[in-house]
Amino acid sequence: MPGRSGEKVYDAQRRPLTLERLLKSGGAGSVFTLKERPREVAKLYHSDKDARVYERKLQAMLELQPDLPPMEGQGADQVQIAWPMTLLRDRSGRFIGFTMPILDLSATSDLEHVLQERQARSEGLPTGLGAKMTLAANLAVMLAALHRRQHYVVDLKPLNVRFYRSTLFIAMLDCDGFSIQGKGERFPAGQVTTDYLASEFQQPGVKPGQEEAQDRFALAVMVFQLLNSGLHPYAGRPQGATVPSDLPARIAANLYPYARGKPHPRMLPSPVSGHEMFPPALRDMFDRAFSAQARRRPSAQEWATLLLDYARRNAGQLVACGKDAAHQHFVGMPCAACARAELLAGSARAAQTRTRQKPNKARKQRARTAARVAQAQPVTAQASAASGVPGVMSRVTMAVIGTLLLGWVMGWGMPAYRRYSALVDPGIWDGVGLAVQMAMLAIAILLFILFVPMLIMSKRP
Numbered sequence: 001m002p003g004r005s006g007e008k009v010y011d012a013q014r015r016p017l018t019l020e021r022l023l024k025s026g027g028a029g030s031v032f033t034l035k036e037r038p039r040e041v042a043k044l045y046h047s048d049k050d051a052r053v054y055e056r057k058l059q060a061m062l063e064l065q066p067d068l069p070p071m072e073g074q075g076a077d078q079v080q081i082a083w084p085m086t087l088l089r090d091r092s093g094r095f096i097g098f099t100m101p102i103l104d105l106s107a108t109s110d111l112e113h114v115l116q117e118r119q120a121r122s123e124g125l126p127t128g129l130g131a132k133m134t135l136a137a138n139l140a141v142m143l144a145a146l147h148r149r150q151h152y153v154v155d156l157k158p159l160n161v162r163f164y165r166s167t168l169f170i171a172m173l174d175c176d177g178f179s180i181q182g183k184g185e186r187f188p189a190g191q192v193t194t195d196y197l198a199s200e201f202q203q204p205g206v207k208p209g210q211e212e213a214q215d216r217f218a219l220a221v222m223v224f225q226l227l228n229s230g231l232h233p234y235a236g237r238p239q240g241a242t243v244p245s246d247l248p249a250r251i252a253a254n255l256y257p258y259a260r261g262k263p264h265p266r267m268l269p270s271p272v273s274g275h276e277m278f279p280p281a282l283r284d285m286f287d288r289a290f291s292a293q294a295r296r297r298p299s300a301q302e303w304a305t306l307l308l309d310y311a312r313r314n315a316g317q318l319v320a321c322g323k324d325a326a327h328q329h330f331v332g333m334p335c336a337a338c339a340r341a342e343l344l345a346g347s348a349r350a351a352q353t354r355t356r357q358k359p360n361k362a363r364k365q366r367a368r369t370a371a372r373v374a375q376a377q378p379v380t381a382q383a384s385a386a387s388g389v390p391g392v393m394s395r396v397t398m399a400v401i402g403t404l405l406l407g408w409v410m411g412w413g414m415p416a417y418r419r420y421s422a423l424v425d426p427g428i429w430d431g432v433g434l435a436v437q438m439a440m441l442a443i444a445i446l447l448f449i450l451f452v453p454m455l456i457m458s459k460r461p
């Protein structure tokens with residue numbers, strides 16, 4: 001295959017063109033600047049197989065062009081869509097690729113970058129609702145123009161859509177990957193991205209003839225993300241362990257939590273979502289787009305009509321926020337950007353308090369441990385000082401032995417002694433002997449009853 005700087009390729013009129021600089025090599029082909037045509041680039045396919053499939057598709061694209069002329073930008077015209085201009089062949093006449101208008105990539109950014117607010121801010125990309133609304137409207141306008149020709153992007157996602165930073169016009173590349181309407185023939189798209197794939201296509205994929213439903217879904221997801229600080233419409237707070245954590249599975253299960261009416265039983269909205277500050281007409285559109293019935297999804301043209309109305313400055317649908325000059329909100333609605341900023345500031349404060357508390361907490365924890373250790377030390381010291389305080393078993397043993405000893409002394413020892421004394425010196429003992437013996441026994445038993453439980457129950461301090 002051709003594809004080196006300096007090589008010659010030939011256009012449809014067999015005029016030679018010289019490949020100049022390789023701009024980039026993608027999965028399907030390599031893109032070169034052309035020496036003779038500074039406003040065009042050449043895309044040359046990597047393999048013969050690709051080229052054979054693409055030749056008829058490219059022919060169909062040339063025959064059915066969307067009405068998307070370059071827009072007047074600041075200084076130069078801004079290419080909206082890199083649609084093929086002429087087929088390219090090698091010296092022997094074999095199809096090898098095509099030319100398309102060159103797009104000044106350095107003047108553009110992809111939509112993915114604008115969706116993440118922090119990233120957008122750091123790259124100087126727009127963050128206000130007004131600019132995002134314009135981007136959403138322009139995207140819908142572009143898709144509506146493509147759909148009028150029955151061409152569909154299919155792998156429609158923020159990463160695949162660029163915009164001019166100066167004007168917010170949309171710029172689309174890689175159009176030979178779209179689903180293209182030929183004469184009585186459809187040339188399907190090759191790729192999909194499941195985070196943007198409609199519920200009914202998650203399992204079987206997008207079949208030829210069903211592509212518009214897919215584009216309508218992906219467009220609605222992107223509009224939702226643009227107008228709701230990058231939040232995906234199937235992101236939210238799952239209720240219960242059975243809710244899938246990944247977006248494609250949630251799309252497949254129709255777990256859209258931002259619909260009007262009663263809350264979704266399995267998913268709650270994300271707390272940072274500003275959907276409640278959207279006007280009813282916009283919410284209706286989202287509810288239709290993400291309903292379980294695919295046929296209710298609004299067309300690109302419907303989106304274009306609604307969003308252009310919001311985006312037009314003189315329509316007065318969006319107004320500047322009274323609190324923050326960088327914010328805009330829907331007229332008659334609270335400022336979602338302020339609400340979000342407050343919420344984020346609140347959680348940042350809470351996080352800060354937590355991190356501030358952490359050393360405190362740790363200090364408290366350390367103090368508590370130290371106190372316990374300090375307590376423990378006296379206890380240990382007491383325990384060791386009173387190491388005479390025996391364990392339960394030894395206390396029981398002591399009680400038993402002690403009582404028996406006492407009992408022997410009082411009950412048996414004493415009478416034995418007295419009998420011995422009586423032998424030596426008989427006296428009054430003989431009469432009272434038995435009574436004393438009985439009393440001693442009773443005392444011993446009583447002491448046993450009191451002493452043993454007391455000893456056993458006594459706790460270590």
Ligand SMILES: Nc1ncnc2c1ncn2[C@@H]1O[C@H](COP(=O)(O)OP(=O)(O)OP(=O)(O)O)[C@@H](O)[C@H]1O
Pocket residue numbers: 023024025026027028029030031041043082100101102103104105173174175177
């Ligand atoms: N019209 C153009 N003007 C300027 N640069 C272009 C143009 N078309 C393509 N490029 C550059 O070439 C790269 C590859 O182009 P493209 O996406 O058409 O190729 P691909 O092989 O189909 O890629 P992928 O595998 O991503 O689909 C683009 O990402 C872009 O950087």
Ligand SMILES: [Mg+2]
Pocket residue numbers: 026027028174176177
């Ligand atoms: Mg491609």
